[in-house]
Amino acid sequence: MNKETRDISTLILNRRFLREDAHGSISMPIYSGAAFEFDTAEEMEDAFLGKSGKHTYSRISNPTVEAFENRIQQITGAAHVLAVSSGMAAISNVFMTVAYAGSNIVTSAHLFGNTFSLFLFTLKAFGVEARFCNLLDKNDVAKNIDDKTCAVFTEIITNPHMEVADLKALAEVAHSKKVPLIVDSTIIPWPVFEAQKFGVDLEVVSGTKYISGGATSIGGLILDYHSFDWSNSPRLNILAQQAGKKAFTVKLRTEISRNLGAYMSPHTAYLQSLGLETMDLRFKRASETCKKLAKFLQTLPEIKSVQYTGLPDNPFYKISCEQFGEYPGAMLTFNLQDQAACYSFINRLKVIRRATNLFDNKSLIIHPLSTIYGTLSDEYKKMVEVPADMLRLSVGLENVEDLKEDLLQALNKKR
Numbered sequence: 001m002n003k004e005t006r007d008i009s010t011l012i013l014n015r016r017f018l019r020e021d022a023h024g025s026i027s028m029p030i031y032s033g034a035a036f037e038f039d040t041a042e043e044m045e046d047a048f049l050g051k052s053g054k055h056t057y058s059r060i061s062n063p064t065v066e067a068f069e070n071r072i073q074q075i076t077g078a079a080h081v082l083a084v085s086s087g088m089a090a091i092s093n094v095f096m097t098v099a100y101a102g103s104n105i106v107t108s109a110h111l112f113g114n115t116f117s118l119f120l121f122t123l124k125a126f127g128v129e130a131r132f133c134n135l136l137d138k139n140d141v142a143k144n145i146d147d148k149t150c151a152v153f154t155e156i157i158t159n160p161h162m163e164v165a166d167l168k169a170l171a172e173v174a175h176s177k178k179v180p181l182i183v184d185s186t187i188i189p190w191p192v193f194e195a196q197k198f199g200v201d202l203e204v205v206s207g208t209k210y211i212s213g214g215a216t217s218i219g220g221l222i223l224d225y226h227s228f229d230w231s232n233s234p235r236l237n238i239l240a241q242q243a244g245k246k247a248f249t250v251k252l253r254t255e256i257s258r259n260l261g262a263y264m265s266p267h268t269a270y271l272q273s274l275g276l277e278t279m280d281l282r283f284k285r286a287s288e289t290c291k292k293l294a295k296f297l298q299t300l301p302e303i304k305s306v307q308y309t310g311l312p313d314n315p316f317y318k319i320s321c322e323q324f325g326e327y328p329g330a331m332l333t334f335n336l337q338d339q340a341a342c343y344s345f346i347n348r349l350k351v352i353r354r355a356t357n358l359f360d361n362k363s364l365i366i367h368p369l370s371t372i373y374g375t376l377s378d379e380y381k382k383m384v385e386v387p388a389d390m391l392r393l394s395v396g397l398e399n400v401e402d403l404k405e406d407l408l409q410a411l412n413k414k415r
């Protein structure tokens with residue numbers, strides 16, 4: 001095989017795992033036990049000090065999870081990958097590693113609901129401030145960064161606002177102030193999105209979505225490109241003197257991940273590794289269908305507006321093409337007359353399923369304001385700016401014509 005091949009499926013499917021399996025298993029077996037045994041005390045010491053690369057305890061590392069991490073590393077070119085138990089575990093582990101009391105995170109209020117809540121409520125109790133600004137405006141970002149800023153954070157396409165910040169511009173502003181750029185890239189998988197090309201330092205992903213395939217399991221990933229110089233970070237500067245650009249990885253692996261105890265389970269790693277094998281295929285099919293549906297919805301007078309950054313008349317079309325290519329994923333949002341119209345539309349659907357989650361094989365619909373953001377107070381609801389007349393559709397693998405028909409009949413229309 002050509003090692004330089006860009007084909008992600010070939011790369012993934014051809015990857016061998018580290019040690020030969022006693023039975024010649026073609027898939028990485030699930031090593032679901034908690035602990036690993038050693039012949040001698042000396043070997044045990046080496047393993048615990050990280051000298052032999054051997055596994056000791058499955059909260060810290062595990063062969064099945066490691067094989068999954070290695071596959072991700074190979075297809076992304078990341079310097080280090082840590083697999084954890086959810087997308088939220090990925091985000092919280094990252095911020096437990098970079099943030100400190102008195103520090104701030106420069107981000108936007110247009111965030112996935114739990115990320116918003118983590119920044120605004122959970123981290124606040126530890127003295128970390130969330131600075132919500134307009135990430136589409138470089139000057140506003142620059143103005144909000146100061147010497148206590150631990151990171152600039154964005155989702156690559158905001159969920160559910162469907163905004164796309166210029167990542168190169170964000171990286172430039174952040175780096176000029178010696179601050180890392182951290183992105184949540186859940187919405188567009190690799191290699192369609194290559195974080196490193198845009199100056200991203202750390203990447204977090206909810207593996208629950210595209211990677212798991214068919215929504216088999218909850219998982220998350222943290223990718224470190226070892227591109228950032230941490231010597232100005234009050235949290236990591238001492239470590240940076242010994243570990244250099246690996247400082248974040250070292251802190252995360254040897255302290256934070258162990259102490260928080262959210263390492264991925266071996267069974268999840270098995271499922272997500274299997275999902276990874278068909279990810280490219282599923283992504284292409286689902287995003288092609290999504291683009292067709294976005295265009296179709298635009299032709300219907302009952303639909304007030306459609307947000308999909310792959311539509312040429314979308315305000316983010318150009319930057320979206322630059323960063324993600326022609327097919328920016330399988331999620332779109334659209335607006336009906338009001339919330340009541342959204343509810344009756346949802347209730348009439350027969351093919352599209354009423355559920356949260358993204359990038360299942362099944363198409364899923366949700367009314368975000370009343371569900372994902374439902375428990376927020378009115379004040380915070382206003383802050384997140386999720387409209388009451390908006391629905392979010394995650395497009396699956398069904399036939400596009402069947403999906404069109406379902407959308408039409410839910411509007412009480414016939415072909």
Ligand SMILES: *Cc1c(COP(=O)(O)O)cnc(C)c1O
Binds near residue numbers: 187
């Ligand atoms: C789903 C999602 C998350 C959280 O992931 P979980 O695996 O559910 O914890 C974070 N960010 C984005 C953009 C998401 O869509």
